[in-house]
Amino acid sequence: MDFDFTDDQESLRDAVRRWVDKDYGFEHRREVVRAGGQSSEDWQALAGLGLMGLAVPEAHGGMGFGAVDAMVVMEELGRGLVLEPYAQVALMACSALQAAPEALQAAWLPKIAGGEALVVLAHQERAARYRLNHVTTTAVSGATGWMISGAKSVVPCGDRADAFIAPARVSGAADDANGIALFLVERSAAGVTTQGYLTQDGSRAAEVKFANSPAQLISLDGHALLELAVDVGIAAMCAEAVGAMDRLVAITAEYLNTRKQFGVVISSFQALRHRMADVKMQLELARSMSYYATLKLGEAPAQRRRALSQAKYQLGQSTRYVGQQCTQLHGGIGVTDEYISSHYFKRLTAMELQFGDSLHHLGEVSARMQNTAGVFA
Template identity: 45%
Template sequence: MNFQHTEDRRMLADTLNRFVSEQYAFETRDRLARSADGFSREMWGRFAELGIVGALFGEADGGFGGEGFDIAVVFESLGRGLVVEPFLGALMVGRAVALAGSDAQKALIAQLIEGSAVAALAHDEPGSHYELAQVATRAVRRADGGWTLTGAKAVVQQGEAASVFLVSARTSGAVDAEDGISLFLVPREAAGLSLRGYRNIDGGRAAEVVLNEVCVGGDALLGQPGAGFATLEQSIGCGVLALCAEALGAMDVAKDFTLEYLRTRKQFGVLIGSFQALQHRMADLLLEIEQARSAVINAAAALGSERVARERALSAAKTSIGRIGARVAEECIQLHGGIGMTWELPLAHYAKRLVLIDHQLGDEDHHLERYIALGRG
């Protein structure tokens, strides 16, 4: 298998890396992450103008990429800059619409690609513990053909800024059954939908979403009723790959910061990078990061494979990223000493992001159990 990126992907990575380094300095990122919106709509539009969102979708959907390696290239670069704009929501919601949406619904993808819309996935619920099929939110069909949604969704990334939500709701079956899950596109202004927003510990914002008898039309249903699990699994799988690639980009930057510190910090008049014990720790860390890179490459290559191979590769990558990301965060802070914990040092923010990525879309323990279960099945 050829793991070299195509010329188009190399150009995409170069363009995005250059833009992030020149226009998205840490001070800019920190200001945006702490702002009332948790990101910049202007910056979101500029990313869209560069074609970054379009790279996440195939030509049939108005993009120019859409494969696993396209997602990996984009999110690795975003991870290097700790970018807080709503790429993850655009990817997961857009891919779900591409898989199961009607022609009218697919107009949303064009809006995401051009940066005029913000979409958020509202799937996780309080107490769901990352289980994809655990959906207690209910959707009841009305006599006029529309639907009434009732339930609550937790930790919806960029929920306050979203113009549309992709909401999972149960139309039949037990609360943990794969069958019976339906997907709905719910506009932000829908009556009965309320939000409670808050800041994330690693930057940006999220929200708790409550659906109190929210009424939507029949055209809000994405795909067939009760058949949303497969679409949900594939779109969230894209999100898992994106998070793994983002973590890889963040690890590379944390590694570079630490190497530079070891080469310049002196103790007892000697560069600490000359201490053999620290050299061994850094060498071990570099090996771990390369293992993480291999896991991301494997997951990107498997994204278009049949279900079990795809999902096992994704869970294997997320398991590795969870473990290695935590170790990179801990070791880099340890090697920096006390300064590694200071808010003013960018490294501390990279460490936070690496730890938090482990808890998005399933943590290390969840994906390890899932990897084993998929192998049995």
């Protein structure tokens, strides 16, 4: 199988990498964290590169690129530890909105492509434990349209978003996969309240509450659409993690080639060289599973869901191992806020918990193995 990237994809990678290297250095990132974890200037810079319209269909002002192009972008954003909720808006929200009525697509997709609107998925609920079928937020249809009530947690940039894509129950029990619809709710709508905060990795999130808030219906088949959006997010995160781990390994190798003990650089110590070899192995395992996740996004839902859980499980194993080993190889400086590697470690640790932790996805893989004995389809 040919895993070479096209010339256009390499040009895309170079453009994003140049922006990260020039305009998104470590000190700039720390300033963004101090300012709240999100920067409108950086958001417009991403839009200026054309990245916001990457997955938006050409009919709505985007470029209509595919999953591999998105993977290339996410690797470079991960390498730079970029805080902007790019994947949540440009990839996840766009995938959900493409199933919306044409009028709703025309109202929001061009704004996303132009960087004028920040639309994020608001799906997590406190008791869900990563289960996408657990939805207690409710929606009812009345004379004036749909009204939604409920609460969502850890919504990316929720207090700064222009609109939310939120699953809500229109029928059935709290854990029933049927009866879930997907809605778009504007943050300025009546009854919407948000409480923003910084997360451990420096990004921004919020608690969002709806109280009889006006909502626009995206699809009554909300569960299947939500699964697709989350799978797109998992694939994007796998690529982001590969970029982050790749950069962390390079930083660690540079440190080992500079730090001296007993008059020699510590990279000459055989035990440390063996540990770096193990770290590199975990990085390459994650890279191969990132490719696997991206290439499986176009499969049937059952095969896609299992593939993405397999990838997310390997991602969790690799991020934990690479983050911990690289931090230990640095010694005490590796856990200081002033040193860049600690921020990679925090981001990798947070990734392991997003969209389901390793144990959750191990259970998902196990439930979907059937008679294949773990052999990938």
